[in-house]
Amino acid sequence: MCIRCEISRRSLLMGxxxxxxxxxxxxxxxRILPKNMVPLIGPGFRPTETDEIGLWGLMDRVEEEVxxxxxxxxxxxxxxxxxxxxxxxxxPAARDMRIYLAHVPDFNAMMFPxxxxxxxxxxxxxxxxxxxxxxxxxxxxxxxxxxxLIRSWRDMKRKSDIFAIGAMAAGIGGGAAGIYMxxxxxxxxxxxILSLFQYSRAMEAEADAMGARLIAEAGYxxxxxxxxxxxxxxxxxxSARYRRxxxxxxxxxxxxxSPESRMADLRISANEVTVPGKVYDAGxxxxxxxxxxxxxxxxxxxxxxxxxxxxxxLLNTLALDGWDGTLRYYxxxxxxxxxRVGDEDRAAQSYAVAVAYPDAPPEAWxxxxxxxxxxxxxxxxxxxxxxxxxxxxxxxxxxxIRQMIS
Amino acid sequence: MRRSGIALVSIIGVALSGCVQTxxxxxxxxxxxxxDYRLLVMRPDVAVNALTTGGMAQxxxxxxxxxxENIIQALRTEQAGRGGxxxxxxxxxxxxxxxxxxxxxxxxxxxxxxxxxxxHKYSGAALPxxxxxGLDYTLGExxxxxxxxxxxxxxxxVHAEDNIASTxxxxxxxxxxxxxxxxxxxxSGGSNQFAYASLVDLRTGEVVWFNVLATGSQxxxxxxxxxxxxxxxxQMVERLLGRMKPGREVREAMEKH
Numbered sequence: 001m002c003i004r005c006e007i008s009r010r011s012l013l014m015g016x017x018x019x020x021x022x023x024x025x026x027x028x029x030x031r032i033l034p035k036n037m038v039p040l041i042g043p044g045f046r047p048t049e050t051d052e053i054g055l056w057g058l059m060d061r062v063e064e065e066v067x068x069x070x071x072x073x074x075x076x077x078x079x080x081x082x083x084x085x086x087x088x089x090x091x092p093a094a095r096d097m098r099i100y101l102a103h104v105p106d107f108n109a110m111m112f113p114x115x116x117x118x119x120x121x122x123x124x125x126x127x128x129x130x131x132x133x134x135x136x137x138x139x140x141x142x143x144x145x146x147x148x149l150i151r152s153w154r155d156m157k158r159k160s161d162i163f164a165i166g167a168m169a170a171g172i173g174g175g176a177a178g179i180y181m182x183x184x185x186x187x188x189x190x191x192x193i194l195s196l197f198q199y200s201r202a203m204e205a206e207a208d209a210m211g212a213r214l215i216a217e218a219g220y221x222x223x224x225x226x227x228x229x230x231x232x233x234x235x236x237x238x239s240a241r242y243r244r245x246x247x248x249x250x251x252x253x254x255x256x257x258s259p260e261s262r263m264a265d266l267r268i269s270a271n272e273v274t275v276p277g278k279v280y281d282a283g284x285x286x287x288x289x290x291x292x293x294x295x296x297x298x299x300x301x302x303x304x305x306x307x308x309x310x311x312x313x314l315l316n317t318l319a320l321d322g323w324d325g326t327l328r329y330y331x332x333x334x335x336x337x338x339x340r341v342g343d344e345d346r347a348a349q350s351y352a353v354a355v356a357y358p359d360a361p362p363e364a365w366x367x368x369x370x371x372x373x374x375x376x377x378x379x380x381x382x383x384x385x386x387x388x389x390x391x392x393x394x395x396x397x398x399x400x401i402r403q404m405i406s
Numbered sequence: 407m408r409r410s411g412i413a414l415v416s417i418i419g420v421a422l423s424g425c426v427q428t429x430x431x432x433x434x435x436x437x438x439x440x441x442d443y444r445l446l447v448m449r450p451d452v453a454v455n456a457l458t459t460g461g462m463a464q465x466x467x468x469x470x471x472x473x474x475e476n477i478i479q480a481l482r483t484e485q486a487g488r489g490g491x492x493x494x495x496x497x498x499x500x501x502x503x504x505x506x507x508x509x510x511x512x513x514x515x516x517x518x519x520x521x522x523x524x525x526h527k528y529s530g531a532a533l534p535x536x537x538x539x540g541l542d543y544t545l546g547e548x549x550x551x552x553x554x555x556x557x558x559x560x561x562x563x564v565h566a567e568d569n570i571a572s573t574x575x576x577x578x579x580x581x582x583x584x585x586x587x588x589x590x591x592x593x594s595g596g597s598n599q600f601a602y603a604s605l606v607d608l609r610t611g612e613v614v615w616f617n618v619l620a621t622g623s624q625x626x627x628x629x630x631x632x633x634x635x636x637x638x639x640x641q642m643v644e645r646l647l648g649r650m651k652p653g654r655e656v657r658e659a660m661e662k663h
Contacts, residue, residue, distance in 0.1 A: 050466065057467035058453075068510045160460025161574065 242309025553608025
């Protein structure tokens, strides 16, 4: 139920030739039509069958752990905002679903079978407006509304039963598909759930189609969902290109075709659910205003991932809506941390540009000042450092900086 | 003749592979609590699953609930025989003056330490720095502070899991073993249990005693208790906690006298 589940090499090896080949060569499935995506559950849904009751019981324990995890970002206004969005795009289950924000700098979100979702902080960084975020959340709602987890669980059970009887070999059904879960293990610490996270590509396609329909109904621009994928593909490519160029080792799945086909399908679906003449909202301003308290932290997390290709792409994408002091400062940080020939000059330029914006973060003034001193412009440099101290007098490094300029 | 000989050997092998195993470690100076002590049993983490034909563990809410009650009752009975004062938590918010979050933190900390004990004491990745030191792990100051504020001497963490073979699974096992007679032996695992307990001395924060219990058999129909029933839960708790051995130094001192 994660928005971005990548198939690992191990599962490819174990998953059997035919299925794997179709993944690797990108055999397209027929597109699922948004109009056919009817929610399978109503408001206040509770399970009635033994297997689903059992799963929900387990999930209650997981939710207890997730909701109490110290990895969660508990900023009340942002959590309320996410809850508000799931309330808008959650269809009939809008009031039943819960949403948690985990501090993990990755692009991911996942829905659990009992109706709670976990969104990674890296997702918030990548979204350019509320419509994009709503698109991802609507996709996750789609999983819950279409009862994907219990359906795939039953499918897996049936297949493993058949397999066990046919091959007389046991225990293979469970852990065959190792799916990338980011820091999920750390989050929930219950290994059992990992074996539950296996969804067919058909279900992901259903969730995409359902999501497109849900955000259109909520008045968001449906095309934004496809744009999310376009951004993700761009980022993955930029990140891979950078790494491949300087390292021989390339992964078999760097150019995995699946996001491309999902994007293509989403574009068609978006056109289908768009009502001509209707005005759709992207909610750009509202979105940026809401995440403002944590945006710098999100950028800080990203540049420290040591993924200059991905980080640069991301900054440039966010800057399509306009550069600001914070984005310029982190552009400089990406250069500085990459630290190849010429990078320091590039970083210095970025810092210099950053401080020209009224919203430049205090750290931009510090970096700008230090670069100026290195260039021999010590008077200007000290002035910039003074500006830093004035903006952030209690910074951990304030005593050192004071000593430098005294 | 030869074929049935192989079958016989295989069956003995299969039969031997089913067993009850426990393996405990203790702090070298550990003495099992006796007499006037105060023990806090943290909320037992219980799970009962149905084992599907294909070998997947399907969680069962009703069985789990039943088993949790049985395990709690069995713990109460077992501890009554030792003479200490015992409180068994069934929720995280039952301690006066201690929030559910703090209890959860302690449980998670214990979980992390237990993972480490499992890796370095049970999975073979022994640490040279801990060689010959018995059980040398601690939950640290947080546990001491927790003990001071609650007034308990020990905290006991219990995890109990029972996977019950479905009819289909049992049938698969029967076929697998029967296959041995025609030279195609494919035994598969049936009902099995896994449990562990860790005892923390809240006066020092140290994990003083740790035990792991595993039962299981590849022979169809063979089980080692069923924690959905009170007798089964008693049996598991007895196997897990009943034979607590003192630490090495304490044992050696006892042998000298």
